[in-house]
Amino acid sequence: MTLLNLFRIGSLSRIAKKLTTLQIQNFSSYVKYAEHKQLEKIRNIGISAHIDSGKTTLTERVLFYTGRIDQMHEVKGKDNVGAVMDSMELERQRGITIQSAATYTIWKDHNINIIDTPGHVDFTVEVERALRVLDGAVLVLCAVGGVQSQTLTVNRQMKRYSVPCLAFINKLDRLGANPERVLKQMRSKMHHNAAFIQLPIGLEKECQGILDLVEEKAMYFEGDYGENIRLDEIPQDRRAEVKEKRHELIEHLSNVDENLGELFLEEKTPTIDQLKQAIRRVTLKRTFTPVLVGTALKNKGVQPLLDAVLDYLPHPGEVENTALINEKKGAEGQTIVLDPARNDSKPFVGLAFKLEVNKFGQLTYLRCYQGLLKRGDNIFNARTGKKVKISRLVRMHSNNMEEVSEVLSGDIFALFGVDCASGDTFVNDGKLQLAMESIHVPDPVVSMSIKPKNNKDRDNFSKAVARFTKEDPTFHFRYDSDNKETVVSGMGELHLEIYAQRMEREYNCPVDLGKPKVAFRETLMSSCSFDYLHKKQSGGAGQYARVVGVLEPLPPHQNTVLEFIDETIGTNVPKQFIPGVERGFIDTCQKGYLSGHKISGVKFRLQDGAHHIVDSSELAFFLAAKGAVKEVFDDGAWQILEPIMYVEVTMPDEFHGTVIGQLNKRGGIVTGTEGAEGWTTICAEVPLNNMFGYAGELRSMTQGKGEFSMEYSRYSPCLPDVQEQLIRKYQEEMGILPDQKKKKN
Known part of the structure; x- marks a missing residue:
């Protein structure tokens, strides 16, 4: 039974x-x-777009119409419930998606795995790793905003992983909605061969339904939630437009599809099936993008979008996935194509694409690319060789887990208790050395200092940092020994702010975020000789050491190092005491007397000295060297060095002048520019101290389209006003009196 x-x-x-x-x-x-469905009845799709284009609202409608949830909630609704896919409390409060969330549903006897991704550039790695494991995507565009900055980023990510996509122009009900303008932007800015396969019936508050250009039908969405679809004839006043747009669609398809091109040249009208097959063929090749329209909030156009996902996006068997054989013996570096057949004839191969820690432990999201995995099986991490027994297999519905006994090729699932990193490959045969293409992780662009407000929270703070750095490869944490502070780096100020709030909410550890200190350096401007005697005799064993020599600056290309040279001849300074002199010099250079920063770019030449047969020791010479450096500080000329960064800014040509002007204002020197296909790259050298807040400024200057990378170039003398400011600040901190200030200056 x-x-x-x-x-x-x-x-x-x-x-x-x-x-x-x-x-x-x-x-x-x-x-x-x-x-378990046949391979042809499975779709793995992602929903990606710019901020506030309606991704999560669209996912909510998809889950409702497929019967996965029985009532819909708004992303930032008055009922304080929030969307199903925004499971984190912060997401519901802010009305944004922070973490990508996975779910699965069923539509017309097809299993659809869906990943809803964030829109903010700060959480771009969530989109990156979702697109890595998906077979197709829905690119959501706002009918008012059109192609925006993150739309271009998402488009580049889809191109990187060769993900076919459908475009869905959402928010037709908004004031100023203009899908025609959005289509033009798709063609001009994103270089897509795109055409409408649907047209809206009315815009803004007049939006009533959609016209299907493929089947030449009008669709009206009736009922309280648009769940009843009424098909009708094309309205009389729209027939000419539909005919024209259908012809335009066939023309765009004919340019990239041979079969349809022949029919077009013969002036034959393709049938509905021929048109659908042509759209599917060219969409899978990424040479054409079908454009659908609707308004998720007003429940119009979602069901036809689901039909288009089944009709035009690939199933796992239509996507070629490869792995690199890395055997100890045999063909090293050979690439093999994985078999997507849903059976256990081939060994299991899966890719871990996301890690998440919850109350049950570490949850690892995987995509199965080949073979079968059952509960109780053993799997091996191909990178580390570690063996893991599968005790629980779950499929995710947002933050809810539903257990399954087995998973097959094409499934997205999750495991508990697996120690791995994002991008690791898993196999069920320990002898099989396979590695799948890893996930592209962008470098962090913004750094801030961080510390817990209360010292008693340090344990919770370290737990939170350990968890977040493991979950998110774009969130970096390090201790800056120069400035004695902990620094976190991420993709933007919002990114770091969200993690600071999560530390307070999830770990009860409030933290202070602040601008990190810049690692300035102090150096000598000209050579200065010294002759210092350290003598202490106050009963008991005394201390006696004398050092004579020269302290001189190193050339500019060596201004980050310290050098010690022993030029002594004879036994005035016994050889066993030389290490003490060197240690005294290096120890003194850890904190300069000008601004409290490290001393660098200095050479200590020990030329002569004197010792006492009883009272001299390594400690005495250590203290003598410290005194010699202090003496040179009082007599010599010193300056402060600051780190200069190599900055590379990429933006559309139209913002070229504005960006150069802003770099000049920040004390930057432009070293070169190059341009290609409407984009310009500017290379410049800018002091690090002037680069704080540049990420946000660049985004606002370039309408969110500009990106920049920054790396250390060299140390260079800072401007006199900056030096004066640093000296004054240090003297105030040390409580130095005015007459002493004169002496220091």
Whole structure:
């Protein structure tokens, strides 16, 4: 007797025996999703877009129409519930998506795995790793905003992983909606061969439905939530427009599809099936992008989008996935194509693309590319060789877990208790050395100092940092020994701010975020000789040491190092005391007398000295060297060096002048520019002290389209006003009196 029959006759005790780990209330989902579909009936899609284009609202509607949830909530609704996919409290409060969330649903007997991704550039790695494991994507565009900065970023990411996509122009109900303008931007800014396959019936508050250009039907969405679709004839006043737009669609397809091109040249009208097959062929090749329209908030156009996902996006068997063989013997570096067949004829191969820590431990999201994995099986991390036994297999619905007994090729699932890194490959054969293409991780662009407000929270602080750096490869943490402070780096100020808030909420550890200090250096401007005697005799063993020599600056290309040279001849300074002199010199250079920063770019030449047969020791010479450096500081001319960064800014040509002007204002020197395909790259050298806040400024200057990278170039003398400011600040901190200030200056 099947589980379904047991359910019908109400034998709950017998069901409970069958459903060991699943709760009875999830029984209908269990029956619906536990059956394994054929490969052709599976879709793995992502929903990606710029900020506030309506991704999460669209996902909410998809889950509602497919029967996955029984009521819809707004992203930042008045009922304080929030969307299903925004499971984090911070996401619901701010009305933004911070973490990508996975779910799965069923539409017309097809299993659809969906990943809803963030829109902010600060969380771009979430989009990156989602697109790495997906077969297709829905690119959501706002009918008012059109192609925006993050749309271009997402488009580049799709291109990197060769992900076919559909475009969905959302928010037709908004004031100023103009899908025609959005289509033009797709063609001009994103270089897509795109054309409408749907047209809206009315815009803004007049939005009533959509016109299907492929099947030449009008669709109206009726009922309280637009769940009832009424098909009708094309309205009389729109028939000429539909005919024209359909011809335009066929023309765009004919340019990239041979079969349809022949029909077009013969002036034959393709059938509906021929048109659909042509759209599917060219969409899979990424030579054409079908454009759909609708408004997710007003429940119009979502069901046709789901149909288009089934009709035009690939199933796992249509995407070629490869792995690199890295065997110890044999063909090293050979690439093999993975077999997507849903059976256990080939060994299991899976890719871990996301890590998440919750109350149950570390949750690892994986995509199965080949073979079969059952609960109780052993798998091996191909990178580390570690063996793991699978005790629980779960599929995710936002932050809810639903257990399954096995997963097949094409499935997205999660495991507990697996020690790995994002991008690791897993196999069920320990002898199989395979590695799949890893996930591209961009370098962090913004750094801030961080410290817990209360010292008693240090344990929680270290736990939070350890968790977040493991989960998010773009979140970096380091201790700056120069400035004695901890520094976090990320993709933007919002990125770091979110993590600071999460530390307070999830670990009860409030933190202070601040501008990190710049590692300035102090150096000598001209050679200065010294002759210093250290003498201490106040009863007991005394101290006696004399050092004579020269302290001189090193050339500019060596201004970050210290050098010690022993030029003594004879026994005036015994050789066993030389290391003491060197240590005294290096120790003194750890904190300069001008601004409290390290001394560098200085050479200590020990030329002569004197010792006492009883009172001299290594400690005495250590203290003598410290005194000699202090003496040179009082007599010599010193200056402060600052780090100069090599900055590379990429932006559209139209912002070229504005960006150069801003770099000049920040004390930068432009070293070169180059341009290609409407984009310009500017190379410049800018003091690090002037680069704080540049990420936000660049985004606002370039409408969010500009990006920059920054790396250390060299140390160079800072401007006199900056030096004066640093000296004054240090003297105030040290409480030095005015007459002493004169002496220092």
